[in-house]
Amino acid sequence: MLRFLTAGESHGKCLIGILEGMVSNLSISLEDINKELERRQKGYGRGERMKIEKDKVEILSGIRNGKTIGSPISILIENKDWENWKDYMDIKKVKEGRERYIPRPGHADLWGFLKYNYSDLRNVIERASARETAMRTAVGAICKKFLNEFDVKFYSRVKKIGNIEDEGDTEEVKKNYEKVENSPIRCLKKEKEMMEEIDKVKEKGDTIGGIFEVIVENICPGLGSYVHWDKRLDAKISYILMSIPGVKGVEIGIGFKGVSLYGSEFQDEIFYKERIRRRTNNSGGIEGGITNGNDIWVKCFFKPIPTIKEGLSSFDIRNFEEKKYDYERSDICGVIPASIIAENLLAFIIASEYIEKFGGDCIEDLKANYSIYIQRIKKFYL
Numbered sequence: 001m002l003r004f005l006t007a008g009e010s011h012g013k014c015l016i017g018i019l020e021g022m023v024s025n026l027s028i029s030l031e032d033i034n035k036e037l038e039r040r041q042k043g044y045g046r047g048e049r050m051k052i053e054k055d056k057v058e059i060l061s062g063i064r065n066g067k068t069i070g071s072p073i074s075i076l077i078e079n080k081d082w083e084n085w086k087d088y089m090d091i092k093k094v095k096e097g098r099e100r101y102i103p104r105p106g107h108a109d110l111w112g113f114l115k116y117n118y119s120d121l122r123n124v125i126e127r128a129s130a131r132e133t134a135m136r137t138a139v140g141a142i143c144k145k146f147l148n149e150f151d152v153k154f155y156s157r158v159k160k161i162g163n164i165e166d167e168g169d170t171e172e173v174k175k176n177y178e179k180v181e182n183s184p185i186r187c188l189k190k191e192k193e194m195m196e197e198i199d200k201v202k203e204k205g206d207t208i209g210g211i212f213e214v215i216v217e218n219i220c221p222g223l224g225s226y227v228h229w230d231k232r233l234d235a236k237i238s239y240i241l242m243s244i245p246g247v248k249g250v251e252i253g254i255g256f257k258g259v260s261l262y263g264s265e266f267q268d269e270i271f272y273k274e275r276i277r278r279r280t281n282n283s284g285g286i287e288g289g290i291t292n293g294n295d296i297w298v299k300c301f302f303k304p305i306p307t308i309k310e311g312l313s314s315f316d317i318r319n320f321e322e323k324k325y326d327y328e329r330s331d332i333c334g335v336i337p338a339s340i341i342a343e344n345l346l347a348f349i350i351a352s353e354y355i356e357k358f359g360g361d362c363i364e365d366l367k368a369n370y371s372i373y374i375q376r377i378k379k380f381y382l
Helices: 030-041 082-089 109-116 122-128 130-148 170-175 177-182 191-204 233-242 255-260 335-358 363-381
Strands: 003-007 014-020 057-061 073-078 153-161 210-217 247-252 270-272 276-278 296-302 313-315 322-324
Touching: 003 130, 014 130, 030 057, 030 130, 030 335, 073 130, 109 122, 130 335, 153 170, 153 177, 153 191, 153 335, 170 177, 170 210, 210 335, 233 247, 233 296, 233 335, 247 255, 296 335, 335 363
Parallel strands: none
Antiparallel strands: 003 014, 014 073, 057 073, 153 210, 210 296, 247 296, 270 276, 313 322
């Protein structure tokens, strides 16, 4: 079973990740992981933190001579901002001055404070921060490298910022993906309009949300299962994507647009000509909890970041006086980096399914089992 854990605080010394269950003999390099971290840090509307951090990983265990060895892979990412916070975050001593007593609406501040019985909100702010997604991206980068052995490809783009919606379907995105990758907004056709929208919001001291989509190509049919609720792949995908801070909705395939279609219009009819073919992908590549050979196609709504410059109404937990919270730096728009985080978390889920279905402790055995399966179903899918 593939699983991972992360540890670390936003302004702590570092982030730590452990990935367990990855097969041996998979070639992996620091560049494979650092490339994804660099992609996550880019994007129009990002905050001051990204000017400080230049995320690079250090691999502590589980890889030797450029290949995985089958034992847990442990990864470290230093927090450069630790130097500015070490007197307040050090495990040995406590220096006053960075406490927070006014909970921010839309964050975990108040409920974490009550749940864990803290004296102020700082501990919640530190761990609930989206800074932790840097490590999840690093873990997903290893899974992406694994899936590359099976020619699985990932594409993502920002579909909507506020009311500005990008144009072009998923096939157009795939054909013009270099343009998306080079765009500071990660969109296909509405870059200028989206940037202007973010600028307007920034001038107001506000934030803005939107929608991103992820497309996964060359997925093996038969991943996931219908036999239990927790084995359905669409359920697993929704679960992990909803764990990204700020994601408040997940659609697979055409999602809510399907409400305007009849059953005869929504279903992806099956045709056979040398192999199984579909004219549509309304189901997003998953039927009955199982991949059907089409692209996995997922869209997520990412809410406006709740840390607003002018502050929102709240109260002081010490005396219950009504106050606005103290502003701490934040992004204006988090949709762009969220698309990269989602790619890598999807890679983790899909890699888990490949390992579970095809077994094997080393990449050679797993690929051999995969080949046997593909040979068995080739009259349908090849």
